[in-house]
Amino acid sequence: MTTTVEQITRVYRIERVELESWIAHRWIRPAETAQGLVFDEVDEARIALIHELREDLKVDDEALDLVLSLLDQLYATRRVLRTLTQAVSGLPEPVRAQIRDRLRPEGG
Amino acid sequence: MFVDNITLRYRSDPRREPTARSDFLMRDPYDILGVAKDADIKEIKKAYRKLARQHHPDLHPGDRASEDRFKEVSSAYDFLSDPDRKAKYDRGEIDAAGSPKAQRRFYRDFAEAAGGERYADPSASFHAFEDIDILSEMFRGARRDRRHQRGADLSERIEVDFLDAVNGAERELVLPTGKHVKMRIPAGAVDGQVMRLKGQGLPGPGGGSSGDLLLELSIRPHPKFTRAGNDIVSELPITLSEAVLGGRVEVATVDGSVNLTIPKGSNTGTRLRVRGKGALLADGHRGDHYVTLKVVLPNPPDDDLVRLVEGWAPSHPYRVRD
The missing domain is CATH 4.10.220 (Light-harvesting Protein)
Incomplete structure (x- = not known):
């Protein structure tokens, strides 16, 4: 199952620019398809981790x-x-x- | 949008509806976070942050129980971080019924599987199994035809005489297998040095060549000689008259005895060098031998000497201490 940028930003409540900066940092490496960037479950789990590290653990x-x-x-x-x-x-x-x-x- | 297809929900997603169905009654959320009942949100957040660091499963991949602890802690925090719910709970209007969450899959669930390879550090090039440095040792020389694997190396420690190590020697050795082999101890061998006896390890499976025997040398100390690099050091006892008047004495070295001239007026602690009588070097030369003199008075004391010193001492005081 794959997820788009829009879905990610809505579900994890992160700003699009934020997600884009994570991708620019290469912390998240989604696949590039004709429909744009898509995220698989590994990417999603990693997004959740990064979100927690930044928000909850103040890294x-x-x-x-x-x-x-x-x-x-x-x-x-x-x-x-x-x-x-x-x-x-x-x-x-x-x-x-x-x-x-x-x-x-x-x-x- | 296909939001509903996403199985993984981030836990602080505020859109998540509290489910009516309560599968379990949660322990007191204040207890779980280890804070007082009157703790404010700041203290709660601080406690949660500390516990999350301790228990986040992705930060503790080897600890399976961390997941349950983390889930409990984050449920408690979730519960108390909603001011409305916290107030109701504090007033006793609701209990801490947890709402079951969508099954969360942590990053560690993927990271160790093939899927995690995508996020392997590209600069470290972890792609090939053999690239991990601690494992490359294991594969050294073993990447040959697998049907003819080389046998395993064996390692042993052997004790070597001091003089054999200094001068070199050839010694026969009985292996753990009962086999007798000749081994050459190189001149100048040092403690801890490892010698490799080719083909004396375990036989290779499937007709492969045998492994090697690795012998770690443990050099026995000598009663008289000590080694200092390529030099040998020993102590040489001399008589009072040899010290005062000088003389020639025989000195044992690792390369046989030599006659050494003691200069007139030598003392305890005087160091004399015997050139070229130290440890044998690879090029055939030898280091030096150093003797440290030690003046020994007659024992038991000699009456004439005592009288002599009684007459001499009062008019010849000298300082030996600060």
Whole structure:
């Protein structure tokens, strides 16, 4: 399901210029179509997050750049970790047991 | 417009109609926010902001329970941030019945899935799995034909004699597998240095080559010698007469014994250099050996010496302390 700029600004009650500035900052990266910009659910969830960070948590725009960059790195790392976990779970049990042993803290 | 098709509603959307159906009775919103019953909107907002920072699910992706806590906190805040509702609740006219909200999907629900890749930091180029630096270690040398994977490396710690490390040596080693191998300890090896024995790790699955054995050297201290870079330092006890009158004494070094001249009038703490008798270097040269002199009086005390000093001392005072 996709959403247009008009719908976003109405539902999330943000100004159009505000949304445009988020897009200019590349905080939000909607798809460009013949009908204009469209937002998918990932974009929407991110818009809700940015809105909360700015309005509720009082993160200013400069800090927001940093916060989003750190969050994006965190999620990238977690994606990799997830892929790694899936790869490990597909290994034979003796190998997984070896990995478990290696992950156990010293003396634990 | 297709507004109604949007499943995700931002929670402070003022157009959201309070639903008549109350699925659950909320705990006291003041309790949830941890503020007093007479707290004003400023205090409520402050408390909410603090709790939201602590519990926002997108800021705590690894904490599954954060979502419920955040929802509770934001419902309480939502409830109290409407002055009309707050006043009614304060007067006891309404209870804190929460209105069930449209299922909210947080950013973290997408961010870790493939969809989140769009927002990966472009400057960090996280596209390829192997690009994450902490993982690249894991794939070093392993991106070969998967049917012939290289075996895993093994690591061990071994104790090495001080003199073997200084001079270099060849020693036989019994591996955990029971295999005997010759290893060459390089001259000048230092504590913590890691040696790689090629092909002595685990065998590769599917006929791949074996991994390596990584040996971390732990160098045993020597009773007499200490290493300082390429130099060796030791203490040399000398007699009173060797100190006062000078003499020649034999000194042990890591490269055999040498005769060393003690200059007349040497003292405890005097440092003398023996050139070229230190640790062996890669180019075949050696560092230096330094001896620190230590004057030792006869033990038990010699009667003649005592008498001599009794006669000498009163007329020859000298300061050794500040």
